[in-house]
Amino acid sequence: MEGGARFSGFLHFYFSTSVLRGGVIMKKILILGILCFVLTVSVLAEGIDYGNLSPEELQQLIADASSALEEKNGNTELSVISVDDLFTLYSENEAAADLKYTNNLVRIEDNVYDIDKEGKKYRVKLGDGGLFSNSIICYMKEDQISKIAGLEKDSDAVIEGICEGNPSWSIMYLKDCIIVD
Numbered sequence: 001m002e003g004g005a006r007f008s009g010f011l012h013f014y015f016s017t018s019v020l021r022g023g024v025i026m027k028k029i030l031i032l033g034i035l036c037f038v039l040t041v042s043v044l045a046e047g048i049d050y051g052n053l054s055p056e057e058l059q060q061l062i063a064d065a066s067s068a069l070e071e072k073n074g075n076t077e078l079s080v081i082s083v084d085d086l087f088t089l090y091s092e093n094e095a096a097a098d099l100k101y102t103n104n105l106v107r108i109e110d111n112v113y114d115i116d117k118e119g120k121k122y123r124v125k126l127g128d129g130g131l132f133s134n135s136i137i138c139y140m141k142e143d144q145i146s147k148i149a150g151l152e153k154d155s156d157a158v159i160e161g162i163c164e165g166n167p168s169w170s171i172m173y174l175k176d177c178i179i180v181d
Helices: 002-016 018-044 055-072 083-092 094-101 142-149
Strands: 105-118 121-127 135-140 155-163 171-179
Touching: 083 094, 083 105, 083 121, 083 135, 083 171, 105 135, 121 142, 121 155, 135 142, 135 155, 142 171
Parallel strands: 135 171
Antiparallel strands: 105 121, 105 155, 121 135, 155 171
């Protein structure tokens, strides 16, 4: 009985003192250590052995990485696409269009059929504005207000933004948009 009393006394001490707070910290440290271990293992599991690459292969790897980085940072020229062409690409092969456009920077040139504000965000709507026609709603960056003010309905504009992909019905959305001069 004495051993049981000691154990319950230990539990009472453990749960009623700062040892518990230290235990929480230790749990956090342990979880962080496990996450670091999993991350290290996953990086090593990629299977790329850079030590066995020839100098030419390393140069190609560096060139490919530099090219991908430039493209991601927007240092390459974007091709311009119309609203209907973008919807056509999605209808022909949504998987291919998702890979190329979803969550990526796109540049759209088309007719401005409406300019409005939703909450604090200005929106520019591209397309022909018909009831069943394709349209892209562009949520503009805040610093674009003077350029938005210069737009006119029923005139063409070039707008660049992040495509949210997956058109629902006949509407697609772009976010963080700017007007390209």
